[in-house]
Amino acid sequence: MKQDLVQYSILGLLMDGKKSGYDLKNDFKNSVGSFYAPSFGSIYPILKKHEKNGYVIGKDEAVGKRKRTEYTITSLGKDTFLKWLKVPVAQHELQYSCDDILVKLYFYRYLPLKTRLALIKKLKDMSFENYYSLIECQKEISFPITDSRRWPLDWGVVSFYAYAKWLESIEDAYKKRGD
Amino acid sequence: MKQDLVQYSILGLLMDGKKSGYDLKNDFKNSVGSFYAPSFGSIYPILKKHEKNGYVIGKDEAVGKRKRTEYTITSLGKDTFLKWLKVPVAQHELQYSCDDILVKLYFYRYLPLKTRLALIKKLKDMSFENYYSLIECQKEISFPITDSRRWPLDWGVVSFYAYAKWLESIEDAYKKRGD
DNA sequence: GGGGACATGTAATTGGTTACATGATTAC
DNA sequence: GTAATCATGTAACCAATTACATGTCCCC
Structure with a gap:
């Protein structure tokens, strides 16, 4: 499950509005960061991958002369995220590794x-x-x-x-x- | 810390007697296996690495015509393991990821x-x-x-x-x- | 003679972090 | 002018899992 965690968390954080990769890094820090905080090296490639899969749409926005790419979650992305969120935590996940569950729990408000x-x-x-x-x-x-x-x-x-x-x-x- | 965990755990399991890579796999299953169980693909290479570092000594034993390589922990290996074990769990490790701590805890009897x-x-x-x-x-x-x-x-x-x-x-x- | 446990090992793949590379803007 | 923050991206590296490859022994 661990590898999916980053991917779904990114979709989860995009659920309440468009964000750049940089924003996401901060969002992780301010929400689930204490038990899960990915690096830029994983955030940006995942964002690209999500875009290729049609889960998000990236749009270059200019804030003054500084440019940033803001990602908006698509309805396909939302469905994918919600589908993952609705999968009950399995017995073995509960066993001893709590991080993944904590991340999932955090997003339950979208259900x-x-x-x-x-x-x-x-x-x-x-x-x-x-x-x-x-x-x-x-x-x-x-x-x-x-x-x-x-x-x-x-x-x-x-x-x-x-x-x-x-x-x-x-x-x-x-x-x-x-x- | 996670990456070291396998390595030290293997030393830990070798603390009470020589074992083969196959034995170790079972030992993990029967002790800390519910929250940490590495595969052969990591056990064998680590054993080789430990041997190169002088932490363990591998000896080919023949059980009938079936051969197995049994690894004995050296005093250097013991020191290395004990040194790791004595390092107190850090605040941030306690934060939310309990697996590593649980493994360490299990080995506290060697202190x-x-x-x-x-x-x-x-x-x-x-x-x-x-x-x-x-x-x-x-x-x-x-x-x-x-x-x-x-x-x-x-x-x-x-x-x-x-x-x-x-x-x-x-x-x-x-x-x-x-x- | 075939399935299951014993036994070892490696190659391919995956996926992440670190470090590097680049450059604009803002606040002091 | 310079440090911090904003902003994006990639290449090198590392570590682990999966799957594959090989072969023995034992019991039914």
Whole structure:
């Protein structure tokens, strides 16, 4: 999934208006930058690729004498992005690599409320499932709490529980809002 | 750090006895495999590289007519591994990418108790620090809980709190043991 | 005798980062 | 005038995965 992440994130950032490659770099920094920040060396080539695929349209704009190429997302690009966004996070992605999920989560606001809620519910359910299955694993291993071999497992247990509870609180918030 | 991870992990897995490349593949699967599992295509070349660097020594062993190359870690290899292991996890690594840390954590048992404890304490302190600083960030943003733009931040808050509390419980366990 | 595990290795491909190259504009 | 920021792009490099290539052993 990782390799697609840049590509879809760029489409995601273009969802709220046309931007240059330079803008995108800053946008990454100011949004999902703390866990994912691509370099110019990947942004510009991807933009070109997106244009070739018909996902974006580049237009040279002159700001004074300084020229910049602004990219607008097409409806095909939007569909492609939304299609990716709607794919629920898979169990194995949740397993331990959170970065990709965090990026996806950030863009959930572009989904209709119902879809968003369904995906959050699914994420919550998976978190609880993972939590319970790791609890089972914990029972099977005999290492004491001070043995580092069980730490990654314990880390998983505490984080899945925390995620699940937090996702539950989001669900509750939606319910209270009554949308 | 990511690229070094494979290399040090291989040294780490060789810490408790000589192994072939094939063994290592299985070992990854059975230990840190759920969050990090390299392919043969990276294991074998790294083994060769390690041998060139004097970190491991490969010896052809014949099991019947089937030959396998078993690698033994050298004292230089051990030192190199331990040196890496002793480097505390940096703040930015803790930020959101947990995989690398989990791998490192798994190998902490090769460190003397005192060092291990100090590193756990440091990790705990950083988790609390991150937790408090994210709490500050939360105060500054005005998005309601139902806005997906704050979710990555919230995710960070709940996970840092969970990690910190859990690391604290490890410390307590050590104290109770009175080592 | 065939499938599956054991065992090693490499070549092709992918995809990213770093560093380089270039040049305009703005603020001091 | 010079440093910082704006702005775009590419070439060299690096590291990893996939797929391929090869062959043994063991059990059914």
